Amino acid sequence: xxxxxxxxxxxxxxxxxxxxxxxxxxxxxxxxxxxxxxxxxxxxxxxxxxxxxxxxxxxxxxxxxxxxxxxxxxxxxxxxxxxxxxxxxxxxxxxxxxxxxxxxxxxxxxxxxxxxxxxxxxxxxxxxxxxxxxxxxxxxxxxxxxxxxxxxxxxxxxxxxxxxxxxxxxxxxxxxxxxxxxxxxxxxxxxxxxxxxxxxxxxxxxxxxxxxxxxxxxxxxxxxxxxxxxxxxxxxxxxxxxxxxxxxxxxxxxxxxxxxxxxxxxxxxxxxxxxxxxxxxxxxxxxxxxxxxxxxxxxxxxxxxxxxxxxxxxxxxxxxxxxxxxxxxxxxxxxxxxxxxxxxxxxxxxxxxxxxxxxxxxxxxxxxxxxxxxxxxxxxxxxxxxxxxxxxxxxxxxxxxxxxxxxxxxxxxxxxxxxxxxxxxxxxxxxxxxxxxxxxxxxxxxxxxxxxxxxxxxxxxxxxxxxxxxxxxxxxxxxxxxxxxxxxxxxxxxxxxxxxxxxxxxxxxxxxxxxxxxxxxxxxxxxxxxxxxxxxxxxxxxxxxxxxxxxxxxxxxxxxxxxxxxxxxxxxxxxxxxxxxxxxxxxxxxxxxxxxxxxxxxxxxxxxxxxxxxxxxxxxxxxxxxxxxxxxxxxxxxxxxxxxxxxxxxxxxxxxxxxxxxxxxxxxxxxxxxxxxxxx
Amino acid sequence: xxxxxxxxxxxxxxxxxxxxxxxxxxxxxxxxxxxxxxxxxxxxxxxxxxxxxxxxxxxxxxxxxxxxxxxxxxxxxxxxxxxxxxxxxxxxxxxxxxxxxxxxxxxxxxxxxxxxxxxxxxxxxxxxxxxxxxx
Numbered sequence: 001x002x003x004x005x006x007x008x009x010x011x012x013x014x015x016x017x018x019x020x021x022x023x024x025x026x027x028x029x030x031x032x033x034x035x036x037x038x039x040x041x042x043x044x045x046x047x048x049x050x051x052x053x054x055x056x057x058x059x060x061x062x063x064x065x066x067x068x069x070x071x072x073x074x075x076x077x078x079x080x081x082x083x084x085x086x087x088x089x090x091x092x093x094x095x096x097x098x099x100x101x102x103x104x105x106x107x108x109x110x111x112x113x114x115x116x117x118x119x120x121x122x123x124x125x126x127x128x129x130x131x132x133x134x135x136x137x138x139x140x141x142x143x144x145x146x147x148x149x150x151x152x153x154x155x156x157x158x159x160x161x162x163x164x165x166x167x168x169x170x171x172x173x174x175x176x177x178x179x180x181x182x183x184x185x186x187x188x189x190x191x192x193x194x195x196x197x198x199x200x201x202x203x204x205x206x207x208x209x210x211x212x213x214x215x216x217x218x219x220x221x222x223x224x225x226x227x228x229x230x231x232x233x234x235x236x237x238x239x240x241x242x243x244x245x246x247x248x249x250x251x252x253x254x255x256x257x258x259x260x261x262x263x264x265x266x267x268x269x270x271x272x273x274x275x276x277x278x279x280x281x282x283x284x285x286x287x288x289x290x291x292x293x294x295x296x297x298x299x300x301x302x303x304x305x306x307x308x309x310x311x312x313x314x315x316x317x318x319x320x321x322x323x324x325x326x327x328x329x330x331x332x333x334x335x336x337x338x339x340x341x342x343x344x345x346x347x348x349x350x351x352x353x354x355x356x357x358x359x360x361x362x363x364x365x366x367x368x369x370x371x372x373x374x375x376x377x378x379x380x381x382x383x384x385x386x387x388x389x390x391x392x393x394x395x396x397x398x399x400x401x402x403x404x405x406x407x408x409x410x411x412x413x414x415x416x417x418x419x420x421x422x423x424x425x426x427x428x429x430x431x432x433x434x435x436x437x438x439x440x441x442x443x444x445x446x447x448x449x450x451x452x453x454x455x456x457x458x459x460x461x462x463x464x465x466x467x468x469x470x471x472x473x474x475x476x477x478x479x480x481x482x483x484x485x486x487x488x489x490x491x492x493x494x495x496x497x498x499x500x501x502x503x504x505x506x507x508x509x510x511x512x513x514x515x516x517x518x519x520x521x522x523x524x525x526x527x528x529x530x531x532x533x534x535x536x537x538x539x540x541x542x543x544x545x546x547x548x549x550x551x552x553x554x555x556x557x558x559x560x561x562x563x564x565x566x567x568x569x570x571x572x573x574x575x576x577x578x579x580x581x582x583x584x585x586x587x588x589x590x591x592x593x594x595x596x597x598x599x600x601x602x603x604x605x606x607x608x609x610x611x612x613x614x615x616x617x618x619x620x621x622x623x624x625x626x627x628x629x630x631x632x633x634x635x636x637x638x639x640x641x642x643x644x645x646x647x648x649x650x651x652x653x654x655x656x657x658x659x660x661x662x663x664x665x666x667x668x669x670x671x672x673x674x675x676x677x678x679x680x
Numbered sequence: 681x682x683x684x685x686x687x688x689x690x691x692x693x694x695x696x697x698x699x700x701x702x703x704x705x706x707x708x709x710x711x712x713x714x715x716x717x718x719x720x721x722x723x724x725x726x727x728x729x730x731x732x733x734x735x736x737x738x739x740x741x742x743x744x745x746x747x748x749x750x751x752x753x754x755x756x757x758x759x760x761x762x763x764x765x766x767x768x769x770x771x772x773x774x775x776x777x778x779x780x781x782x783x784x785x786x787x788x789x790x791x792x793x794x795x796x797x798x799x800x801x802x803x804x805x806x807x808x809x810x811x812x813x814x815x
Contacts, residue, residue, distance in 0.1 A: 149767035151767060301761075301779060305782060323765060336759055373699070384795055386795070423797070424797060
């Protein structure tokens with residue numbers, strides 16, 4: 001049960017209660033810190049039981065409750081409603097209703113505590129000394145944690161008188177027959193700044209916030225997105241749900257006035273460079289406003305120095321931003337971390353793609369310097385062995401990321417026999433991104449930066465990279481590209497989904513695209529729901545291995561787009577069909593990842609516990625797949641529509657697609673429907 | 681030992697700094713606190729150059745911290761963003777300028793260029809191959 005507002009979110013049990021659980025991040029979290037770890041409601045000393053719940057929006061929910069356990073409540077003459085919402089703080093309205101014809105007296109108690117755990121430490125709790133001040137006169141309880149000057153504070157206020165002690169608030173209440181009693185509990189969270197003020201109070205970026213209601217904000221967000229009219233049952237709901245999830249997963253960083261996408265609930269509620277960039281690329285036809293905010297924010301945070309602890313280099317685009325205590329003190333992770341080899345080329349790719357859709361030439365000129373630094377980074381810092389390939393190796397050997405690509409689990413990069421290559425590693429999709437970045441950088445240099453010589457150079461480099469790549473990564477006997485090269489240029493021969501990204505970037509030689517496509521939809525990679533991260537029949541394959549067999553909707557969305565780029569429409573439709581079936585079978589937010597089991601074997605998608613849900617680039621994937629089926633592409637000042645819709649989808653209409661053309665509509669139907677229409 | 685904030689700021693190179701965006705214009709005031717007194721350093725950024733003066737005038741961004749915190753920042757040992765989160769420094773105004781300090785100040789001592797790791801990997805392989813040939 002969760003409510004979300006950017007990176008402030010609350011996860012509770014079905015009753016709305018919060019108790020510490022080492023397995024799950026239950027609590028009220030903001031800026032990667034838990035501000036409430038215990039929040040339990042009792043009536044006359046008894047726990048309460050949920051009758052039903054009403055999720056009004058992503059930021060608001062209502063619990064309908066009665067005292068006592070489910071086994072023994074009978075026709076209760078008292079009931080309780082907890083109405084919970086979040087925006088920059090947490091609110092809970094508690095209403096107690098007396099259904100009897102007699103006045104009734106109750107003791108209502110809310111137990112409150114916080115452990116101020118950093119979310120990265122939820123699995124391994126440590127004791128923190130928390131100061132508690134109970135103040136009955138002001139009806140408030142303050143929980144406070146301090147380390148040096150680092151202060152985090154939770155303040156709970158009641159709107160009606162309460163007996164406040166160090167472990168919560170008690171209300172002695174009397175309710176008239178058929179009457180009600182209520183209180184509002186406001187929980188505000190403070191990150192200590194100067195003189196005990198919240199540090200956000202002194203930042204212009206956070207003073208300029210216009211406090212429009214969350215409700216209104218969501219309505220406007222949905223309004224600005226195109227409208228989908230679909231014959232296939234459930235598709236419109238899935239589309240609306242994906243848009244709402246994306247709305248929930250936006251937050252305003254400390255240093256920036258606009259909202260940018262965050263990773264996903266619950267493990268990645270901060271800015272992740274890769275997830276943000278991919279999400280923007282996926283949602284360009286639907287919610288383009290995410291892109292300029294993300295580009296500007298990442299430009300602001302662009303690496304400026306060589307720093308081993310942060311894996312930082314000049315021009316590198318951020319991997320992750322963390323606000324928790326462990327990040328601030330570099331106990332485990334750093335507040336700013338740059339260990340990613342793909343974010344920097346993807347930054348250039350996004351800038352170019354955004355201009356193609358929006359026509360926003362001013363932004364391209366405004367971001368010339370960071371884009372140029374990013375392009376320079378590829379060759380100056382990304383090419384570690386001097387062979388012209390983009391590689392990674394962490395310099396922070398204590399807690400830096402081992403695999404600095406989207407498959408970032410420590411064991412993700414292995415050959416067909418399960419052997420891990422030496423570092424620095426050059427995974428194949430990184431070469432595709434670098435190629436794409438150079439080609440797009442050339443366009444920007446020629447058309448907007450007035451630098452044709454630089455454009456020529458980038459184009460020459462891109463062409464050379466493509467030729468070299470097709471020579472060194474291609475495995476002729478297996479007819480696919482190697483997953484990676486080791487530092488000595490030896491191919492890591494595993495068959496993995498990364499080859500699909502190569503199509504998306506355009507680095508695949510035309511005469512090899514079909515062979516690559518056949519692998520992607522062949523039995524070893526395709527599960528029936530989607531393309532597995534790693535093909536079966538290889539030593540390290542594991543259907544529940546996050547990057548060694550599981551299926552990621554975000555991965556599949558890029559692959560399907562890549563297939564259509566090479567006009568492999570049948571294969572693209574097959575993937576889109578599988579992923580939509582998966583999402584609709586599960587219902588609700590599309591999970592970050594599902595197991596790689598054969599669809600026929602489980603018939604139901606199996607979710608992984610480590611998965612985020614909702615996750616920005618999974619919700620984004622559903623939009624991207626829609627755009628791919630419709631074949632949306634800007635050409636000059638027009639929107640090109642070139643549909644390839646899987647059978648069974650029937651008619652599809654996407655209305656008011658925003659872009660440099662103003663607003664435009666796309667119509668499509670699947671081929672069986674077309675035939676049916678012709679016959680009648 | 682590296683320089684102190686004061687030495688560093690006094691000797692700050694006023695030439696062109698290609699790592700600053702040419703479009704960035706702004707003023708920063710550094711309030712360096714020391715035993716009850718505060719030194720004010722005023723940085724004017726324009727045309728990829730930084731001019732340092734002593735002034736307590738208003739600025740687009742005011743950064744306040746104790747002297748040792750500034751000392752660590754100018755040596756690259758403390759990232760301004762991390763300092764802010766630890767509340768070791770406080771800021772008022774346009775936060776976007778804070779990140780420029782990372783470029784104006786030095787990087788940490790002893791940081792390696794990623795190519796050093798690449799070279800080490802290739803040298804390691806050659807050495808192993810040579811050893812194997814000998815044995």
